[in-house]
Amino acid sequence: MLQVQNLTRTFGDKVAVDNVSFDVPSGQMTGFVGANGAGKTTTMRMIMGVLSATSGDVLLDGAPLTALARSTFGYMPEERGLYPKQPILDQLIYLGQLHRMSQSQARKGAMDLLERFGLGGRTKDKLESLSLGNQQRVQIAASLLHKPNVLILDEPFSGLDPVAVDSMVELLRERTSAGVPVLFSSHQLDLVDRLCDSMVVLQQGKVIASGTGDALRARAVNRHRITVSPDAGWVRDEPGIRVLDVAGPTAVLEFDDDDARQRLLATALTRGSVEEFAPIRPSLSEIYREVTAV
Incomplete structure (x- = not known):
């Protein structure tokens, strides 16, 4: 289980995230929703250690989250970070090796994911030659390649066509079936309703509702x-x-x-x-x- 406890982040006098707490249980998908500027991306960056917290803690199975533990996470940032002029298979192999995969393991895993996203015939293409939707598919593959223990995905469905959405949903369900906690943000509320076991609603940096679908419906x-x-x-x-x-x-x-x-x-x-x-x-x-x- 991933636990976020009283996370706060200030920028000068502005409180971007205000005492945010919630759990992401193992084997479940948690939707992280809120308007633009609500604090979702800032919270995810603090979970990943990309941004330091002003106060608060992030725990994994009850223990404080370390850099080593974070290295087993799969993270898809809001601002995509792949290399536009590098062939997509080459950079996926490189990223897999950064996660301590062997070259052969990374190649096999990357090919499997690219095939599932309909990109098996474009492995030598440079990223910049792909459509934005296909670039998004490669970014998703990069976050899933090393079979992460936790998935933190910032708007993973943005720009995907319905076929790619279905492929992504299938992959996420495979990971939750293996016990992986998944936190993803999305403005596509129909997808949150379709996929999520629970939901966390952020507004102006504060959690205003959270819980399982049944618990939220009961309230x-x-x-x-x-x-x-x-x-x-x-x-x-x-x-x-x-x-x-x-x-x-x-x-x-x-x-x-x-x-x-x-x-x-x-x-x-x-x-x-x-x-x-x-x-x-x-x-x-x-x-x-x-x-x-x-």
Whole structure:
């Protein structure tokens, strides 16, 4: 498990990251979300040791994170760091060797990853000759090549087409199945909802929500959908509820308390048939929009 404890970073009088704490459990994907400037990249840089923390700690399995431990991490920075004029296979082999892989191991691992990303026929091409999306694929391959123990990925899906996204998702799931904790930031909330076991929401340098999908949903506004026959317009006159929407036989409601919910159901049963009465399970993207709403 990767643990971030009370990380703070200031730049002069500006507090960029303010007492941030969260866990990234082994074998799980954690989505790190927030608006531009919320402090996500600064936090990731402190985790990786690229930027020193003003205060706070990062732990791996309960022990303070060392440079040696960080060398086993896979890191994909926001600003890509590959060499534009070097052939892609050559530089992946070089980067693998920096992670103590043999040349043959690095070559085999790089070829496997490039094949999976559809770049097996372009191994001798210089990076600058590739499209931005394909350059992104090579950057991802560089972060995964040495089979890292932890993955820290800053906007890994940016610029990828749907096929490359699917390939990336498959690779990440392979790593989490092997027990690797994965932290990735993304503005693509549909992907966060699709992939993540948990989510950390940052706003103005502070964590404003965090937890598993189920825990966040449990804390979300309790909404229900009711479908009755013949029409649901009468719900507008019921006490203890807020009517968010009515469309013919279906209404979306919020209740002041459980008593109001039970009263409404009892009333509905006296007025006709009830075809549906169920809580609405919000997506993580809906939860994000709700907790960040000003």
